[in-house]
Amino acid sequence: xxxxxxxxxxxxxxxxxxxxxxxxxxxxxxxxxxxxxxxxxxxxxxxxxxxxxxxxxxxxxxxxxxxxxxxxxxxxxxxxxxxxxxxxxxxxxxxxxxxxxxxxxxxxxxxxxxxxxxxxxxxxxxxxxxxxxxxxxxxxxxxxxxxxxxxxxxxxxxxxxxxxxxxxxxxxxxxxxxxxxxxxxxxxxxxxxxxxxxxxxxxxxxxxxxxxxxxxxx
Amino acid sequence: xxxxxxxxxxxxxxxxxxxxxxxxxxxxxxxxxxxxxxxxxxxxxxxxxxxxxxxxxxxxxxxxxxxxxxxxxxxxxxxxxxxxxxxxxxxxxxxxxxxxxxxxxxxxxxxxxxxxxxxxxxxxxxxxxxxxxxxxxxxxxxxxxxxxxxxxxxxxxxxxxxxxxxxxxxxxxxxxxxxxxxxxxxxxxxxxxxxxxxxxxxxxxxxxxxxxxxxxxx
Numbered sequence: 001x002x003x004x005x006x007x008x009x010x011x012x013x014x015x016x017x018x019x020x021x022x023x024x025x026x027x028x029x030x031x032x033x034x035x036x037x038x039x040x041x042x043x044x045x046x047x048x049x050x051x052x053x054x055x056x057x058x059x060x061x062x063x064x065x066x067x068x069x070x071x072x073x074x075x076x077x078x079x080x081x082x083x084x085x086x087x088x089x090x091x092x093x094x095x096x097x098x099x100x101x102x103x104x105x106x107x108x109x110x111x112x113x114x115x116x117x118x119x120x121x122x123x124x125x126x127x128x129x130x131x132x133x134x135x136x137x138x139x140x141x142x143x144x145x146x147x148x149x150x151x152x153x154x155x156x157x158x159x160x161x162x163x164x165x166x167x168x169x170x171x172x173x174x175x176x177x178x179x180x181x182x183x184x185x186x187x188x189x190x191x192x193x194x195x196x197x198x199x200x201x202x203x204x205x206x207x208x209x210x211x212x213x214x215x216x217x218x
Numbered sequence: 219x220x221x222x223x224x225x226x227x228x229x230x231x232x233x234x235x236x237x238x239x240x241x242x243x244x245x246x247x248x249x250x251x252x253x254x255x256x257x258x259x260x261x262x263x264x265x266x267x268x269x270x271x272x273x274x275x276x277x278x279x280x281x282x283x284x285x286x287x288x289x290x291x292x293x294x295x296x297x298x299x300x301x302x303x304x305x306x307x308x309x310x311x312x313x314x315x316x317x318x319x320x321x322x323x324x325x326x327x328x329x330x331x332x333x334x335x336x337x338x339x340x341x342x343x344x345x346x347x348x349x350x351x352x353x354x355x356x357x358x359x360x361x362x363x364x365x366x367x368x369x370x371x372x373x374x375x376x377x378x379x380x381x382x383x384x385x386x387x388x389x390x391x392x393x394x395x396x397x398x399x400x401x402x403x404x405x406x407x408x409x410x411x412x413x414x415x416x417x418x419x420x421x422x423x424x425x426x427x428x429x430x431x432x433x434x435x436x
Contacts, residue, residue, distance in 0.1 A: 026388060026389070028353065028390065030309060033252065034250060034256035035252065035253070036253055036254050060425060060430035061352065061392070061423055064387070093423060097388070097389040133279050137313065139357045139419070140359075170282050170284075170315070171244070171246055171315040171419065172280075201355065203355075207279045212277070212278035
């Protein structure tokens with residue numbers, strides 16, 4: 001009797017969702033509109049996005065967003081899309097982290113890995129109509145005993161299914177497509193690895209309205 | 219007889235330096251001057267920095283720099299400082315990677331960890347006179363069997379010795395100081411972890427001439 005063709009039960013289904021504060025689920029992001037009126041574009045973008053359910057704090061380098069994954073994805077998509085609609089060449093840098101409630105040098109708390117199911121997270125984010133080009137890196141941390149490459153390959157396959165995977169570069173994967181799909185692929189990859197690895201971070205640099213991109217043969 | 223106060227011999231001293239291509243030593247960075255004339259500032263910065271010994275390629279999202287660590291540090295410092303001297307609020311995002319020659323999903327090649335000695339890397343980068351504020355993350359990857367936290371603590375202690383450590387935030391360490399010291403701390407941390415862990419990446423968001431920072435009490 002062989003069960004090798006039976007997919008394993010999803011690990012996440014058996015674990016109650018921890019609170020974002022307890023598990024350390026959040027984002028840091030910064031928005032760089034390349035215009036003399038950058039302050040208006042940044043404040044307008046932060047103001048336009050729905051922050052329901054999120055705790056947001058901004059300093060002079062970046063903005064920290066703490067909350068549930070679906071709310072983080074919706075907020076980032078709305079804020080960055082709003083900046084993109086100005087028509088200004090704008091770059092956003094997003095860091096997502098889970099599994100480490102505190103600082104960069106935190107010791108990982110005991111306990112299993114948890115991540116919500118990807119379709120539940122992506123279902124409520126409509127297309128923005130804004131084209132984005134991105135460089136994406138995904139990091140399983142302190143992953144002793146897990147096959148972390150399996151999660152990374154699943155994340156890249158998922159980006160291909162979403163139609164936004166456009167190539168592999170040194171240290172990063174390139175994504176192109178509607179901003180909502182690009183950010184959706186990044187969040188989904190973070191969760192796919194996070195199903196088995198407790199502490200996972202991901203970084204993405206997202207470029208909108210680039211004069212280089214518009215001039216190219218894309 | 220106790221030797222607990224004797225520092226261990228540096229592991230790097232026994233290993234021949236691999237080529238940057240073979241080991242995968244490089245940077246990806248992007249420069250975001252928040253001005254209508256951003257193209258002039260970016261091209262001026264890339265042109266002003268000495269690229270001797272480096273292989274540089276630019277696309278519409280970021281610039282890839284391959285070469286020796288001391289040359290990468292000098293190049294990034296010169297390019298970002300040049301943009302900062304425009305007086306424009308400018309943000310740079312830098313990703314450094316070592317130990318993974320190929321793509322984000324590379325399998326780590328066999329072989330030991332290597333990193334050059336930190337003082338040799340930092341000695342040739344003079345102060346820029348440009349103040350930088352930064353958020354820094356440091357990632358040991360595929361670190362099974364190593365005490366990766368020891369490297370991270372050594373990296374943070376080194377940033378404190380350089381006088382640029384200014385706090386711990388969610389997911390990042392905050393650095394403030396002369397741009398050369400901030401980037402020096404980031405490169406040094408990457409190398410201190412890289413002495414024991416083969417694949418190490420680090421990300422830093424560096425802000426220059428921020429109107430928020432100037433308005434603050436710092």
